[in-house]
Amino acid sequence: MSETQLITFYFTLGLSNDEILAFLKVQHNCNISLRTLKRRLKNLKLFRKKGYSPINQVATYLFKDTVRQETIRRLLKSIDPVGVEIRTRRRLRRRQYNNKGPNYLWHVDSYDKLKPFGIGINGCIDGFSRHIMWMKAGRTNNNPRVIGGYFVDTIQKIGGIPLTIRADMGTENRHIEQMQVFFRRDTGINIHRPAFLYGKSTANQKIECWWGILRKHNAEFWMNLFKKIQDDGYFNGSYLEKALIQFCFLRIIQSEMNSVVLEWNSHNISSSKNSILPRGKPLIMYHSPEIYRSNDYLISVEFDDLEIAREECVFLDQECPCDKDVFELCNILLNEAAVENIPSDPYNAIDVYLYLRNKLSCLL
Structure with a gap:
């Protein structure tokens, strides 16, 4: 650019x-x-302070309705010191999360809330910066070769691997584990730090926390939409209907997730009591760690090693989001109906789904 x-x-x-x-x-x-x-x-006519503000933001600013959490905490301590002391004694003492810098530790996990409808999500987050390394929706999030493909694509994009990867005890992470160990075999870098860590989901806190963000900004809508289709009797969980869901909605879901990730990576993260990580924008913290007095722990990977790993992966075709035979048949039916592209609006995509479902029910 x-x-x-x-x-x-x-x-x-x-x-x-x-x-x-x-x-x-x-x-x-x-x-x-x-x-x-x-x-x-x-x-370029790019101004930060020009333009209209929502009326609720203006009202909040004028009437000072916003109160910081810290202010409320101090007021409660002054008004009810005994009650605060009792609650403090019973409070769960959480461990502090520490991460030395970008690419020191990545957290990988899968999100299964849309899985009953044929869509599996897999993601990875950098523990230091909270920068999203990949966030992919696909036909599966159980195939270790597919997850390995996400990993290899990310390595090629950023030019290396992290020092350590943490994931849950699942077979879908097996290929990533083997590739990570393979890439680090002769580096001699921080040999006392393991290349891969398995643990409980409760210990994989950074990515687990982010699933809550994804649900609020993206997944909740789709869960409700697909549940409504199911409750209305237009989805029975069959292989064909899952393929139709993938054909009609998968690309829309991925596009919306990309927007959520972009917004997340460029927003300001506030400080946390149980973390000693810096505050700032994930994008800045990941790419410019020197600003935060940290170092980048990225380990470069040889081209030949990357090609060897690539041969063990499966790369899903974003242009063919479902079973190939179903994909070709759906395109034929849409061409006959003079529908050129799947609508980007979810509710219009429902009409396409119902049309294809009825047509295929008559044919099969």
């Missing part, structure tokens, strides 16, 4: 001027002054 495109991209992500300058310098070897950046933004 050109310098102008980079400035526009980082501005739309919500980065401050100082963060944009740091990113241009560190990631793109582009040195410009703050004055030059402000002039470029003005020429």
Whole structure:
């Protein structure tokens, strides 16, 4: 991308001027002054303080309805010190989470809430920056070769592997474990730190916490939508109907997840009492750890090793989101109905699903 495109991209992500300058310098070897950046933004008509604000935000600001959690905590301690002391004694003491830097520890897990409808989600998050490394929706999240494909694609994208990966005890993580150990076999880097860790889901807290974010911003809607289709009698859990769900909705779900991930990676993370990690934007913390007095623990991977690992993976075709035979048959039926593309609106996609379901029920 050109310098102008980079400035526009980082501005739309919500980065401050100082963060944009740091990113241009560190990631793109582009040195410009703050004055030059402000002039470029003005020429591009990119302003942060212009435009309309929602009326509820204006009302909140005018009437000062927002109260910080810390303020409430101090008020409760002053008003009811005895009650606070009793609750404090019974409080669960959580362990502090510590992570030394980007790519020091990745957390991998699968999300099964949409699995009854034929859609499995798998994701990975960097423990230090909370930057999402991958977040994929597919026909399965149980096939270790598919999960391995997500891992290999990410390695190729960022140029290396993390020091350690943590995952649940599941067969779907077996290929990632073997590849991670294979890549680290002769590095001689931090040999006392294991390449892969298995543990309970309760200990895999960073990715488990993020599933709550995903459910709130994406998955809850789809769970309710598919449950409504099921309750209305238009989904019985058969292989064919799962394939139709995948054909009609999988690409929409992935597109919306990409938007959620982009928003997450560019938002500000506040500090946490049970964590000594820095606060800031995941995008900045991951790519510019020196700002937070940390180091990048990324380990480079040889091209030949990556190609060997690639041969052991399965890469799902995003253009063919379901069974190939069902995909071809659905396209034939849609061409006959003069429907060129699957609608991007979920409710219009339901109409396509019902049409295909009725047509295939008559044919089979």
